Amino acid sequence: MSLSTRYIREYLELNKTVTLEKIGTLTLPDAISKDEDGNIISSPAFVYDKKAVTTPEFVDYLAEATQKSHSIASADLEYFLDQTRQLMNIGSTPFVIDGIGFIYADKSGGYQLSTEKLEETKEREKKHYEDNYSNSPLTSATNYATRKVNKKVIGRWVLILLIIGVIIFGAYYIPKSSFNFFKDSPADTAAVADTLTKPKVNVPVQPEKPVRKEGSYHFIFQTYPTKAQADKRIDQLKSYGNVVSMDSSSSATGTLYRLYIAMDNVQATDTVRLKDSLKSYYGHAVTIE
Known part of the structure; x- marks a missing residue:
């Protein structure tokens, strides 16, 4: 499933804060400014929280924006964030939020927000969600x-x-x-002859543990x-x-x-x-x- 992160940015612009499950909370200042491309250049704040719960109002907004039922929108978002965390945790791909920046896993196991490489990651955003999150x-x-x-x-x-x-x-x-x-x-021949004279005893073979x-x-x-x-x-x-x-x-x-x-x-x-x-x-x- 491919979920465009522009919904996160749009919700942030309207409500100034959003919490994403097991990732943390993003907050924009009351007065925001943008560059010529529409990217937000006001410094956003991010607080990591591994026990965070997604903002319920954001699920409502997502359901209305995508024209889906609330339960389907909630399941889609849960799956999307689940795959996002997996990719961040193994250091494979940062979580790129369109027009905001990207969140990545640091060496301590937490998450941090960066806007320094936003221009370098914008062109990879589409392939990032269509390819990486499907695997x-x-x-x-x-x-x-x-x-x-x-x-x-x-x-x-x-x-x-x-x-x-x-x-x-x-x-x-x-x-x-x-x-x-x-x-x-000759000794081998005698041993074979002796073997033939004795009744064969079936000994159960113990299965070997795979190596x-x-x-x-x-x-x-x-x-x-x-x-x-x-x-x-x-x-x-x-x-x-x-x-x-x-x-x-x-x-x-x-x-x-x-x-x-x-x-x-x-x-x-x-x-x-x-x-x-x-x-x-x-x-x-x-x-x-």
Whole structure:
């Protein structure tokens, strides 16, 4: 969904203040001035508040401006702000507000407003909302981790290709007589005969736990005591465009159903940053496996 931020600017011009959910409050002075392009050059004030609730009157204004029902306008705005926070938290894209400036996540995990680069970001605003907000922020996080792959990974692939080349060379050019040591010795023959005389016993094979490749992590952000509760939460998150998965683990109190985000090709040095970003977004402590 693409929601033009001009509605935020228009509402600000009329009412001088607006609060956006889990982002903060923007305030304009009583007397505002604009440049030739219509951008507000009066210095706006911004107060970050991670517990902020969207101004109810702004939802009413948005419903009237977009000619939608109040419930649909409210759901659209909630989804828009949800995706906006995800992109800011992972450092992918700032929140550009048409004619005002842009809000970005700082190193402490809060948000700040800047108007210094407004002219540089105006031309990117349309593509910013049509492309970036239609994708899951987790995809952006994965792409960022992929770009961090260094020369060591390339070196491992070169080594693998060299080993395959040696094996192929040996298969074609080493005389078959060189492999005579594979023939059964008398002791081996006796052992085979002894095996054939004994009844075969089927031993159950224990399934092996999948081995996760290097750079692959599960970021577990929420657990539930019942599968029904976990399924309900997953359905809700997926309806917002989040890419989440679920597994289960046994504990002293029973089975726990865990919601997690799987990421591949992540550098170990990036796990703390991603963990903090996901904790800030989902509002729960995050563990890594």
